Amino acid sequence: MAKILIVDDDTSFGLMIEGFLKRKGFNTVFVSSYSAALDAIRSSSFDLVLTDYRLDSGNGLDIIPEVRKKDLKTPVVLITAYSDIRVAVNAIKLGAFEYIAKPVNPDELLHVINRGIDKATAAPNTPTQTPVSKYIKGTSRFAEQIDQQIELIAGTDLSVLVLGESGVGKEFVAQRIHELSHRNSKPFVAVDCGALHSDIASSELFGHKKGSFTGALDDKEGHFENVKDGTIFLDEIGNLSYDVQVKLLRAIQERKGRRLGSNEEYTINCRIIAATNEDLRTTSFSGKFREDLYHRLNEFSINLLPLRDRKEDISIYSDRFLKMASNEFNKENIHFGSEVEKIFLSYEWPGNLRELRNVIRRAVLLAKSQEITLAELPPEIQVPTEQADIPVQLREVKEKSEKEMIIETLEQTRYNKAKAARILGIDRKTLYNKIHKYRIDA
Template sequence: MFNILIVDDDTSFGLMIEGFLKRKGFNTTYASNFNNAQNLISHQEFDLILTDYRLDNATGLDLLPIVKKKNPNTPVVLITAYSDIRVAVNAIKLGAFEYVTKPINPDELLHVINRAFEKISPKPKAQKTSSKREYIKGISRYSLETEQQIELIAPTELSVLILGESGVGKEFVAQRIHELNTRSKEPFVAVDCGALHSDIASSELFGHKKGSFTGALEDKVGHFEMVKNGTIFLDEIGNLSYDVQVKLLRAIQERKARRLGANEEYPISCRIIAATNENLRVSSFSGKFREDLYHRLNEFSIHILPLKDRKDDILFYGYKFLDFALQEFNKQNIIISSAVKDIFQQYEWPGNLRELRNVIRRAVLLCKGDEITISNLPNEIQQPQQLTTDEDPVQLKEVKEKSEKELILETLEKTKYNKAKTARILGIDRKTLYNKIHRYRIDL
């Protein structure tokens, strides 16, 4: 029987969830505040953590590194208001399994929890192999161009850096590259670098020998050794600590690695694909990310646009996700109403494809008839916040320009006002840089 820790500072709500899950056959423990939850996680074993985002003196995100440090494979499900959707997306990036939005639908919550337990594998903790999932080609012009890039680079052995916001499908693109390569029969191993605590990252990636550090009770095979001749996908690569970046660079350069505490080395023959939602070029210049590692990983780059910038894909993917949800919930003959289609086209989709999939799944679960209506959507999608005054756009524009000006100034100072190098670091041409310098009245 699975053990679930419920964390919520709203006692009545927390106890209600606890009672519901107990009736469904789960062992549950309730924590009414962050400190109590932290203490329980440190001293007890839980199969899943269900936590509200807004806690008394912290947030549910603050629990993530604590959980992942103790056991990287423990699923964390975040409860959040839909107005905090960007927080939920960030939680996924940091290693949360999934999020559910308020008001809580019991069937949806139960489905997410059951899906989390289906993911729990008896294999060694170092092993995180992605099961093969269906890759869906978009129909927008930009998606077709991206597919051409994938088909071009896939047969080669170049390292690929996939760029894009969280939720745009970077792992699907990486797996597609693997499937179109001669390595397709070999393993594809996805590693969420954002979920790797700095204390265990080296062990997860490269393995360790028994007794090499406190808590190393047995030998452990790292991801690089496990993948052999397959493909390793390093998601959110920018979250690796500097020390781990050094070890990774050495492993890539020498095509060899060593388990912690071991004397002998093992060969690295896998293909490496990395992904990030950060600007690693800027991070490398600031010293946060090693520039030499950036160039090693970026032999070829693929940039995936956010969903809001490729409107033609929204309904196309919506129909695909609808088919999947109908199969998942054993329903049929449900369509998307015209009003919902219009809302989908207007909404910004900060969570990208992941959010669209979740909205469709939730709508199918809630749908009582043969048509998904506006009432089946979260409130914030039904009534998206609109700019209410003419001053708002100007204020947003000023914020953007201020940030851009500060970035240009900082980069110019770092390069000792070498404009060619500054433009290269910022990813723009010199003419564009000169125009921005003139526009922002930057004194040289």
């Protein structure tokens, strides 16, 4: 019987969730405060933690590292209002398994909990190995350029840095590079650096010997040793502590790794692909991220635009996600209503592809007929607040003016993008994104 910790300062809501899960056969512990949650996590073991985002003296994001410090494999599910979608995206970045938007649907809650427990049970404390790519080719000009870059770099052994907001599909790009490379018969190991607590990051990456620190009860291979001649994907690389950055730099330079507590070294022969949603060049100037490590990782970079800037691809992604969700929930002939398709194109998608996938999975689960209607979409999707307050004509005028200003500045600087970005008061990455968005020949 799986044991679940429920954390919510709304006692009536928490007790309702607890009663529902008990009726479904789960062993539950309910606490109504942040401090009580920390005490429970530190004193007991749980198969899953279900926490509300807004708590009395903390929040659900603060719960995640505490859980992962105790047991890396325990899934954390965050419950949040849909208006806090950016919070939910940050929760995934910190290592949450999934998020659920209020109002909570019982079927969705039960499905997410079962999926989280099944995943933790099936692969305890092991890296994610994904031999089959789920990469989806878009049809926009930008998507075609990304595909060309992937095909160009896949046949080499250069280190690649994939840039973009959370949820844009950086891991899918990394996996696609691996799939097209000569290493495609070897393991692909994805490591979420954002979910690695600083106390265990070195052990997870490079391994440890029994007795090397408190809790090291057995010898353990690290991810670099485990991947062998394959590809290692270091997601959210900017979250590694400075000490771990030093060890990673040494390992890349010397192509050697060493377990904690051991004097023996092993050869590192894998390809390294890293990803981040930060501007590592800027953080390297401030000293937060080592500049020499940045250059080691950035032998080639791929910059992914957010979904709101490549809306031509939304129908491709939504159709694929619909098919995947239909197979998952055993529902046939499910399709989008015309109003839903319009909403998908007008919504800004702050959570990018991850949010689009979750919205579609939820809609398929809740669908009462073969057509997905507005009733199956979260309230924030049905009436996008950011768009509702801005007349369409005003947005078009604003975008036209911005495009003209960028073109004029590029012409003045003879298409020196670094200089143009300085004049416009934006960084070079933002300028590239807007050039792609407005399809400016530069």
